[in-house]
Amino acid sequence: MAPPQDRRLPDDISTAIVTDKDMGVYVHRKQAPSEWIYAGTFQGEIGDQPAKFYCIDIDNPIAFYSPYRSDGPTSPEITYILNHYYPYVPYGARGDELRGATEVRGKKKEAAAIQLAIWYFSDGIKINEWADGFCFQSGVCRPFSQAIKQRARKIIQDAEANAGSTQPAETLEIQIIRREDTPQLTAQFKVIARDENGNGVPHVTVNLNATNGVLSDYTAITGDNGETPLITITLPMDSAPLTTTVTATANVVIPQGTRYVHVLSSGGSSPSVSPDCPPPHEKQKLVLATPTQATRQDTESVSWERDFGDAPNGSLGGIIYQYPTRLGDGNNGGARHFVNNGIYLGNGVDAEPDGQPSGDADGDDMNDVSDEDGVLFPPDGLKRGQENCIRVTASVDGYLNAWFDFNGDGDWDDESEYVFADYPLTAGTNDLCFTIPSSATTEKRVYARFRFTQDNPNGSLSYDGLWSNGEVEDYWVSVGSPTAVILSSFSAGAQAADPWRIAFPALASIALAGGIELRRYFLPNHKP
Ligand SMILES: [Ca+2]
Ligand SMILES: [Ca+2]
Ligand SMILES: [Ca+2]
Ligand SMILES: [Ca+2]
Structure with missing residues (x-):
């Protein structure tokens, strides 16, 4: 089993910069019809790596190009949402059972639904407080799709039911199940994803390759027990060498959310802010960091020697x-x-x-x-x-x-x-x-x-x-053939037990005479 990999966090995770809005729609609350709020992801950087953020402080606007510092982890529900929905997935790409014909189509609406669900947990805003309408960034406004709100409700339900129950895969293990050598050299194996407690992690997409031979699958997904279905590798009979090395790799999402709080530099220049929002507040707390990606890997050599x-x-x-x-x-x-x-x-x-x-x-x-x-x-x-x-x-x-x-x-x-x-x-x-x-x-x-x-x-x-x-x-x-032994003479005394015992140096064709009956025989140094 491979050791846990680095989580590949950026070198500097303490500082985040938000550079722009990313994917979302404008929404407003029923009690404030004139206040349009951007619901969706923001893009920016953590350290020097690109990142996307959601807002967790609806009362304060995002400050662009102004540093935020990390402020601890997010709540379990928001962490769960980050782990399972971040940042957004085009309709149907995930095969998510939560999706249905009545639900959102398109990344912008999906990002907005995720943001509404996050605001529910961060700011306590219920879904029915949102008005029935929205605008795109282009300024085109539409009736607020019930599908976005319905989608947000399902994300909330999912997070409330399952937050904290899923750990990320910490290790991958390739297990060779069996090997055969006719009519070709084949081996069947499975890959197991385990969390830090050793429990199987479902729904991990594992990418496979081998130094030699052909794999039946180059991608496999772990089931409820954390194990992929059996995968077969096949080599020709005359393969040289008679070995191959299989590598399983999974990019897993670390279900961590990090809160970021805006830092106002004292006496410095004013940060630019979203034109839709008032200037940042000194106490402004802000956004979520991305959950981070990590690579898990295991390699296993298979030999048909x-x-x-x-x-x-x-x-x-x-x-x-x-x-x-x-x-x-x-x-x-x-x-x-x-x-x-x-x-x-x-x-x-x-x-x-x-x-x-x-x-x-x-x-x-x-x-x-x-x-x-x-x-x-x-x-x-x-x-x-x-x-x-x-x-x-x-x-x-x-x-x-x-x-x-x-x-x-x-x-x-x-x-x-x-x-x-x-x-x-x-x-x-x-x-x-x-x-x-x-x-x-x-x-x-x-x-x-x-x-x-x-x-x-x-x-x-x-x-x-x-x-x-x-x-x-x-x-x-x-x-x-046994060595013939001629018993020329022997002496034996009367014993209580039957039979009398006569020891020979080797078992033989024994010529018996005089009414002697050979009932049982045994070799030297062996028990009868
Ligand atoms: Ca031997
Ligand atoms: Ca031999
Ligand atoms: Ca032999
Ligand atoms: Ca025979």
């Missing part, structure tokens, strides 16, 4: 191996994991653009870092028809899935070939034991695939296809 296996695919020594290893193998492509977060077997993992099938299942090992290093087999080999133990090293707690092609027919589909299913591993070494069927081949190589991932696949991980994180390591092993 994957680790593949290297079990063979194709004809080798008269056997057709069908292990899905490359992206194009099988229905779901070869086994592959996105490389990230230090989730791997052994001492590490490296990424490669595609699977590297090889007869010795060492294509990945030979490429770049020798990373297929997480599984240790017994030095005297695996034996069929008995329990065997292997040592698996994991970088973090996670889950192991493993397949052995025990019958050596080039697939992992046969009975008993799915050896470990979502088997939990702890970070570090794990000794795992399993029984190899007595039907396992001793003639052919037995290829094995190990897939490790941090999140529990809950049965959805296979020996092929993409997984979100982790590593795939492929091996080949030889399976031998």
